[in-house]
Amino acid sequence: MSNAELIAEAGKIVDVAGKDAPLTVRGLTVSYGNKPAVFSIDASIPAGSMTAIIGPNGAGKSTFLKGTLGVVPRLSGEVRIFGKPFAEARDRVAYVPQRASVDWDFPARVIDVVLMGLYKSVGLFRFWRSRHREQAMECLERVGMADFSTRQIGQLSGGQQQRVFLARALAQNAEFYLLDEPFAGVDAATERAIVAVLKDLKAEGRTVVCVHHDLSTVAEYFDRVLLINVRRIAEGPVDTTFTAANLQETYGGRLATTHIDELRLA
Amino acid sequence: MDDLITALGAEFVQLSLTPIVIGILAAVACALPGNFLLLRRQALIGDAISHVVLPGIVGAFLVTGAIDAFPMMIGAGCAAIVAVILIEIIKRLGRVEPGAAMGLVFTTLFAVGVLFLEITDTSSVHIDVQHALLGNLESLIWFDADGWQSLLDPAALATLPPQLPRLALVLLGIVLFIALFWKELKISTFDAAFADAIGIHTRLLGFALVVATAIAAVAAFDAVGSIIVIAMFVCPPAAARLMTNQLSRQISWSVAFAVISAILGYVFAGYGPGWFGSPYAVSAAGMIATISGLILLLTCMFGPQRKRIGQGAEA
Amino acid sequence: MSFLDYFIDALFLQAGYNSALVAIGAGLLGLAGGGAGAFIFLRKRALVSDAISHATLPGVGIAFILMVAFGGDGRWLPGLIIGSAVSSAIGLLLVEWITRQTRLTEDAAIGAVLSVFFGLGIVLLTIIQTMSSGRQAGLESFLLGSTAGMLISEATTIACAGALAAGFVFILRRPMTLVAFDPEYAATTGINVRYVDLAMMGLALIVTVIGLKIVGLILIVALLIIPSVTARFWTNQVGLMIGIAAVIGGLSGYVGAALSAAAASLPTGPIIVLVAFGFFVISALFSPLRGGLASAMRHWRFQRRVHRRQGLLALARREPIYDGLTLRILRHSGMIRRDGVATLRGRIASQKAARDEARWAMARRILSDDSAVERYDGLTPIEDMMTPDQIDEIDRVILDQNGAPA
Numbered sequence: 001m002s003n004a005e006l007i008a009e010a011g012k013i014v015d016v017a018g019k020d021a022p023l024t025v026r027g028l029t030v031s032y033g034n035k036p037a038v039f040s041i042d043a044s045i046p047a048g049s050m051t052a053i054i055g056p057n058g059a060g061k062s063t064f065l066k067g068t069l070g071v072v073p074r075l076s077g078e079v080r081i082f083g084k085p086f087a088e089a090r091d092r093v094a095y096v097p098q099r100a101s102v103d104w105d106f107p108a109r110v111i112d113v114v115l116m117g118l119y120k121s122v123g124l125f126r127f128w129r130s131r132h133r134e135q136a137m138e139c140l141e142r143v144g145m146a147d148f149s150t151r152q153i154g155q156l157s158g159g160q161q162q163r164v165f166l167a168r169a170l171a172q173n174a175e176f177y178l179l180d181e182p183f184a185g186v187d188a189a190t191e192r193a194i195v196a197v198l199k200d201l202k203a204e205g206r207t208v209v210c211v212h213h214d215l216s217t218v219a220e221y222f223d224r225v226l227l228i229n230v231r232r233i234a235e236g237p238v239d240t241t242f243t244a245a246n247l248q249e250t251y252g253g254r255l256a257t258t259h260i261d262e263l264r265l266a
Numbered sequence: 267m268d269d270l271i272t273a274l275g276a277e278f279v280q281l282s283l284t285p286i287v288i289g290i291l292a293a294v295a296c297a298l299p300g301n302f303l304l305l306r307r308q309a310l311i312g313d314a315i316s317h318v319v320l321p322g323i324v325g326a327f328l329v330t331g332a333i334d335a336f337p338m339m340i341g342a343g344c345a346a347i348v349a350v351i352l353i354e355i356i357k358r359l360g361r362v363e364p365g366a367a368m369g370l371v372f373t374t375l376f377a378v379g380v381l382f383l384e385i386t387d388t389s390s391v392h393i394d395v396q397h398a399l400l401g402n403l404e405s406l407i408w409f410d411a412d413g414w415q416s417l418l419d420p421a422a423l424a425t426l427p428p429q430l431p432r433l434a435l436v437l438l439g440i441v442l443f444i445a446l447f448w449k450e451l452k453i454s455t456f457d458a459a460f461a462d463a464i465g466i467h468t469r470l471l472g473f474a475l476v477v478a479t480a481i482a483a484v485a486a487f488d489a490v491g492s493i494i495v496i497a498m499f500v501c502p503p504a505a506a507r508l509m510t511n512q513l514s515r516q517i518s519w520s521v522a523f524a525v526i527s528a529i530l531g532y533v534f535a536g537y538g539p540g541w542f543g544s545p546y547a548v549s550a551a552g553m554i555a556t557i558s559g560l561i562l563l564l565t566c567m568f569g570p571q572r573k574r575i576g577q578g579a580e581a
Numbered sequence: 582m583s584f585l586d587y588f589i590d591a592l593f594l595q596a597g598y599n600s601a602l603v604a605i606g607a608g609l610l611g612l613a614g615g616g617a618g619a620f621i622f623l624r625k626r627a628l629v630s631d632a633i634s635h636a637t638l639p640g641v642g643i644a645f646i647l648m649v650a651f652g653g654d655g656r657w658l659p660g661l662i663i664g665s666a667v668s669s670a671i672g673l674l675l676v677e678w679i680t681r682q683t684r685l686t687e688d689a690a691i692g693a694v695l696s697v698f699f700g701l702g703i704v705l706l707t708i709i710q711t712m713s714s715g716r717q718a719g720l721e722s723f724l725l726g727s728t729a730g731m732l733i734s735e736a737t738t739i740a741c742a743g744a745l746a747a748g749f750v751f752i753l754r755r756p757m758t759l760v761a762f763d764p765e766y767a768a769t770t771g772i773n774v775r776y777v778d779l780a781m782m783g784l785a786l787i788v789t790v791i792g793l794k795i796v797g798l799i800l801i802v803a804l805l806i807i808p809s810v811t812a813r814f815w816t817n818q819v820g821l822m823i824g825i826a827a828v829i830g831g832l833s834g835y836v837g838a839a840l841s842a843a844a845a846s847l848p849t850g851p852i853i854v855l856v857a858f859g860f861f862v863i864s865a866l867f868s869p870l871r872g873g874l875a876s877a878m879r880h881w882r883f884q885r886r887v888h889r890r891q892g893l894l895a896l897a898r899r900e901p902i903y904d905g906l907t908l909r910i911l912r913h914s915g916m917i918r919r920d921g922v923a924t925l926r927g928r929i930a931s932q933k934a935a936r937d938e939a940r941w942a943m944a945r946r947i948l949s950d951d952s953a954v955e956r957y958d959g960l961t962p963i964e965d966m967m968t969p970d971q972i973d974e975i976d977r978v979i980l981d982q983n984g985a986p987a
Contacts, residue, residue: 027891027904034883036960040891071462076888076904087465095463102457105574105684106305107513116453119464125446152511154575172464233945249945309692310628317799356810359865359873365688366627366810373803374858377851380725380800384848399724400703493700500692504685535704546711548704555700562693566683574684 020083022047022176022207023068028077030060030067037063040077041232045209045224050202052212052221055228056251061211062098062180064228069095069178081176091120094174096165098181104154104161111136111149113164117171139167142200144193159190166194177201179210183217195221218242276413282536284408284427289494289528289554291433292486296498297524298440299479301517304503305455310368311350311476312499315483316492317372318342318349321379322484328386335428339484346480349375350473401491403532403550406430429489436485443478444517447471452513490551497555498524505562508569527558587843592836600842602736603795607853608835609743610792611804615830616750617784618805619812619823623761628691629676629782630805634789634798635695636672637665638702641723641793645709655709658735658794661723662742665790672698673782726797726850735794742791747827749784754823757781762819795838796850804830807857814868833857885910886960890934892916896923897935937963943975 023045030037038060045051053061066072068079070086081089094117114136115128122128140146143163148156156164162182169177177198183191198208198221209226212218218225218238225242227233227250234246296312303309319342326341327333349371356367406427408416416422444451454461454468461468483495506519531554536547566572594601621627644664645655653660672694679690706720759767760777768774785805792801812825837853866873884906892907893916902908902921911917916927923931940963948971963972 027895029887029891031883031887034879036887039887039960040894066459069463071459075884076891076907078903090463090465093463095460097457097459097463101459103305106456107507107511107516108452108456109512112452112513113456116449116456116460119449119453119466122449127448152575154511168460229945245946249942252945304689307686307688309686309689310631313631313692313695356865359876360810360813360871362622362810362813363625363627365625366622366806369627369631369802369806370810370858370861373800373806373854377800377803377854377858380848381851381855384851385846493696493703496692497696497700500689500696504689504693507685508683539708544711547707549700549707552700552703552707555696556704559693559697559700562697566679566685569683572683 020047021045021080022082023209024080024083025068026078028064028067028079029075030063030072031075032063036060036075036230038067038228039230041228043226043232043235045207045226047207048202048205049224050198050208050210050222051224051226052210052218053226053228054212054215054218054250055233057213059229059250061228065095065178065180065209065211069093071095092175094169094172094177096169096177096179096182099158099161099165099184104156106153108153109149110140110145110151110153110156110164113153114139114149114167114171117168120172136167136171139170140164142170142197143167157187159186162186163190163193166197170197174206176207177209179208181211181213183210183212183214215247276411279408279413279416280411281407282532283411284430285403285406285550286529286532288406288427288430288433288489289403289532289550290525291430291437292490292494293498293502293524293528293554293558294521295433295437295440295482296486296495297502297520298437298444298517299475299482300499300503301506301513301520302444302451302455302475303479303499304507305513306472306475308364308476309500309504310365312479312483313496314349314353314368314372315346315476315480316487316495316499318345318375318379319484319487319492321345321375321382324379324382324386328382335432335488339488342484342487343480345375346483347477350476350480399492400549401487401489401494401551403490404536404547406489427489433485433489436481440478440482443474447474451475490554493555494551497558498527501555501558501562502527505558505565505569508565508572511571523558523561527554527561531555531557584843588840591839591842597842599731599733599736600838602733602740603731603849604835604838604842606736606740606743606791607795607838607849608831609740609747610788610795611808611829611834611853611857612827612831613743613746613750613784614788614792614801614804614834615808615812616747616754616823616827617781617788618830619809619826620757620761620781621785621805622809622813622826623819623822624778624781626687627806627809628688628802629673630785630789631802632676632691632695632698633669633673633782633786634801635702636669636698637790637793637798638668638723639698639705640664640666640668641720642702642705642709643668645720646705646712649712656720658738662738662790662793665723665793666786668698669786669789673786722797723793724797724799725848726793726795726800727848731794739791739794742787746784746787746791749787750827753777753780753784754820758819758823761823796853800850800854803854803857804834807854807861808833811857811861811864814864814871816870829857829860833860889914889916890960893927893931893934894938896927896931939979940972940975943979944971947975947978 021044023043025041025043028041029039041064053064055061063072067074068086079086082092111133115132117139118128118132118135122132137146137149140149143166145160145163145167148160153161153164166182182194201208210222212222219242222238224237226235227241227246229250233250234241300312303311322342322345323338325345326337329341330337352371353364353367356362356370357364360367406429408426410416410422410425450466450471454466454471458468479499486495502520502523503516505523506516509519510516532550534557535550535553539546539548591600591604594604618630621630641661641664644661648657648660649655676687676690676694679685679693680687709720756767756772756777757780759770759772760774764774788805789798789801792804796804808826808830809822811829812822815825816822833853833856837856838849840856841847841849841852864872869875888904888907888910892902892911895902896916908917908921911927912919915924916930917923944963944967
């Protein structure tokens with residue numbers, strides 16, 4: 001078969017998975033220096049799903065996310081968001097970076113950060129107005145942070161900072177949410193609040209992808225998993241993919257077998 | 267009372283008004299972009315840029331063979347941009363910290379400037395290292411002014427030192443840049459990855475900010491010298507950061523501090539020695555920098571938001 | 582005598598007693614600067630030295646004023662050096678104080694201290710210009726340095742102080758290496774990291790004040806920064822890097838001083854800086870370890886490997902290839918024809934790549950504790966990482982599972 005025929009055939013396959021799926025990744029490779037952080041990853045995230053990206057530390061989970069959004073340069077590979085290049089589908093995507101990636105000593109209040117999520121709806125050369133403030137307050141309400149709107153962001157706890165980041169993403173009113181370690185270092189109450197918001201998003205038909213590190217909550221929070229350790233190990237519904245064998249392959253010797261036994265596996 | 271009238275009379279307009287206004291314009295033009303440089307941990311870019319102004323003007327002189335403000339400003343601007351690009355390349359190539367890359371580039375370019383000055387015959391013309399460092403704020407007087415009414419006299423206004431309208435224009439440009447790209451500057455300074463993801467060209471914006479910085483530095487150095495430039499990039503914004511936790515207020519404070527430094531610095535330099543019985547004035551540029559430093563010292567000790575708080579305190 | 586003759590004379594210390602002393606002094610100064618600078622560089626505080634050097638100026642001015650006030654000669658070099666040391670020490674402490682006590686970051690503190698101290702110094706210089714002593718001329722030379730017309734006593738002072746500083750670097754190299762490499766570990770071995778940091782800064786301060794007369798306060802920071810950035814291109818070892826930095830600094834100082842002795846119109850400071858920069862450019866481009874050319878080549882080869890591997894795997898899985906670079910690479914290496922159909926060679930290579938992938942996948946399952954699996958990068962053939970016995974074992978398991986050879 002020639003390459004042209006193959007492209008035609010693969011087109012059919014993609015159609016089955018949903019040609020306009022929120023995320024289709026083919027052969028994504030990103031390297032820092034001369035070592036690939038992620039190598040030749042394929043993935044396709046169906047609409048309305050809630051997917052956890054799982055893998056050991058340094059396995060390239062965050063890099064995968066950043067690579068799909070072009071925040072870090074790609075060495076090779078192709079990324080389609082809703083069937084289009086990211087630049088054309090940007091407004092339908094909300095990205096929540098790791099909490100530790102920013103300087104929380106920045107001179108801003110909680111509401112200022114949420115207003116950043118309304119950037120697109122404000123427009124070039126214009127300023128935030130009172131109706132934007134109202135929208136921002138609604139988003140803070142949803143994550144239970146309305147009382148903190150005028151607080152300096154440096155005064156917040158880790159969990160509160162994470163909720164503010166989520167509120168900023170909600171303000172973007174996107175169809176596809178990509179979150180990098182939203183549960184890292186947050187208190188139990190925050191974790192519950194964030195999960196509730198994410199499940200609401202899913203219920204509204206939106207798509208959620210989280211980089212996640214706590215294997216014990218995967219089955220409870222998510223319906224799909226993408227297992228990554230530099231390569232893609234497996235991808236699919238939690239029931240069939242979140243298996244001891246796949247985890248063993250993903251984590252290698254770093255995950256004790258007894259630990260796997262304790263997980264609620266399929 | 268009579269003293270005051272004399273102090274603010276015709277002689278004041280002729281000798282002191284324009285230097286003070288030029289000092290204020292230069293200080294504010296530098297302090298404004300300085301706010302963002304401070305928050306981006308690039309405070310020392312201003313330092314690097316003001317050092318490479320010297321090779322820029324020397325280069326322009328060697329090319330054109332004339333002492334003319336315009337080509338020299340172009341030369342200085344080009345040198346600043348070359349320096350910024352070199353710093354970027356060395357940072358990437360050598361994977362070294364920005365401070366080291368900056369120090370390497372600006373010392374080398376400064377050395378080139380000094381070398382050119384020494385080996386070419388520039389002794390006959392008026393460029394020297396001291397001028398680049400100190401400026402000549404005191405000499406920017408308004409010859410044709412004979413009192414406050416001159417401000418309404420087109421003929422007299424036409425003889426204003428050219429640095430004044432030039433700096434006013436640059437300041438206007440910088441104010442426009444910051445006002446128009448307020449959201450973009452704020453978002454990309456706080457969270458570059460998020461800014462990238464929502465479609466802000468963070469690299470381009472960062473470069474534009476550095477170019478604005480370079481323009482401010484180049485326009486200011488001609489009038490007031492490099493020292494004020496470096497001091498105004500850092501001191502007023504740093505002092506302002508310790509006064510408030512809101513970016514817009516920080517910027518207002520920095521403008522206020524810049525204006526106060528310029529006025530007090532000029533007044534102390536011109537009249538201060540007289541209070542101690544000395545007939546001579548001291549360097550106004552140096553004094554303005556000193557005053558801005560004193561303001562920073564005061565805010566470091568008493569500024570209401572001087573301490574890191576909460577999570578930030580651990581970092 | 583030509584310039585070259587003068588230069589060679591100066592290089593071999595034949596150009597007069599004074600120039601020889603200056604060259605030796607500059608060489609020792611560079612040695613100490615390179616060594617001390619390397620520690621500071623490794624602690625990522627290169628520009629602190631910029632604050633130190635600019636903060637010397639008020640000290641020079643005050644020392645001059647005091648010495649004149651007490652009826653002495655305002656230009657007495659040891660006095661000026663002490664004055665500059667005191668004021669730059671104050672500047673250094675202020676940088677530390679601002680960083681510790683307020684929310685401002687170190688770069689802001691550096692910028693503030695260097696500009697304000699420099700401004701204050703300029704104010705003092707303009708005061709000195711109005712003083713009646715009339716011997717103020719020469720203080721400006723501290724801005725850019727000047728060796729022309731240097732007194733023998735001054736040259737001797739500089740040479741001695743340079744030797745002293747180089748000696749200090751040598752004595753303190755072990756604790757400073759430990760701290761620069763891993764401060765936490767150094768602390769557990771009983772080293773007081775804070776004292777060592779202060780000692781490093783003290784050394785930078787000594788280099789700065791000695792260098793004022795030769796290189797000047799604006800350019801002296803180059804002697805602390807450029808040699809260490811240059812040395813970093815040649816080695817990943819801390820100890821070696823410090824040594825290389827010291828040698829490069831020493832050579833720059835010595836050769837630069839000799840050059841400027843040979844041509845009276847060449848100012849010493851800028852020449853020394855440019856010689857150091859020359860070493861930097863050569864290293865940045867041509868160092869085989871981290872130089873630009875070598876890095877670019879490595880990256881290019883690596884990208885090709887990635888694309889080739891991905892392309893072969895896509896061929897094996899009969900997947901389409903969209904990526905232009907991948908197609909080009911496969912075509913150039915004869916793996917596919919112009920129309921994208923795999924050649925015989927391409928089919929063989931792609932089968933091999935696919936078998937390798939299958940073996941690696943199985944290896945991750947059954948040999949997950951093996952160190953080779955941990956180092957897997959997606960590119961290295963399994964034969965390079967595992968023994969034939971291991972591969973046989975992997976093949977057997979694959980055979981068991983699939984019922985057919987991979």
